Amino acid sequence: MKTVLTGSCYCGDIRYRIEGKISKAAACRCDTCSRTIDEHVDWLTVPSDSIALVSGVPARKTNGPVTRTFCGRCGTRLTYRDDDRGETDVTASSLDGVTARPHRQAERESKPGRMSCHIPPSQSSTFTP
Numbered sequence: 001m002k003t004v005l006t007g008s009c010y011c012g013d014i015r016y017r018i019e020g021k022i023s024k025a026a027a028c029r030c031d032t033c034s035r036t037i038d039e040h041v042d043w044l045t046v047p048s049d050s051i052a053l054v055s056g057v058p059a060r061k062t063n064g065p066v067t068r069t070f071c072g073r074c075g076t077r078l079t080y081r082d083d084d085r086g087e088t089d090v091t092a093s094s095l096d097g098v099t100a101r102p103h104r105q106a107e108r109e110s111k112p113g114r115m116s117c118h119i120p121p122s123q124s125s126t127f128t129p
Contacts, residue, residue: 006054007095009071009078013056016078018090020050025092041077043089048081051088 005018024045058079059072065083070076080089 005095007078007090009056009058009074009076009094011071011074011076013073014058014071014076014078015054015056016090017052017054018046018050019052020047022046023087028089042092043080044092044095045087045089048083048086048088051079051090 002019003022006015008015022044026043028041028043058069061068067081068077069079071078076094077091078094
């Protein structure tokens with residue numbers, strides 16, 4: 001059974017819909033999240049092809065295989081997509097009517113030239129809205 005979730009930025013200019021399986025939920029405190037959002041972030045991870053824009057066009061910032069999206073008007077962070085993984089992390093705070101509290105904290109994984117979020121498969125949790 002597919003999970004169907006909707007979400008938006010704070011001002012409502014950007015709306016999205018997710019239809020698919022949520023594979024992970026995590027609170028991330030990596031360098032990238034801390035520097036771009038200035039605190040930890042609660043993420044839900046879904047297949048990249050399960051997210052569709054309903055309205056608006058988010059601003060994008062790309063660095064290598066990673067693209068972050070956010071609202072250019074209100075600044076709400078929306079997604080973190082890593083093309084190497086084929087998955088997209090969605091900010092739990094942007095979901096409509098859902099409060100996610102991940103069971104596991106994402107670990108840091110050191111790679112040449114960058115730090116990235118990562119949850120070992122043996123420690124990943126399942127999120128049910």
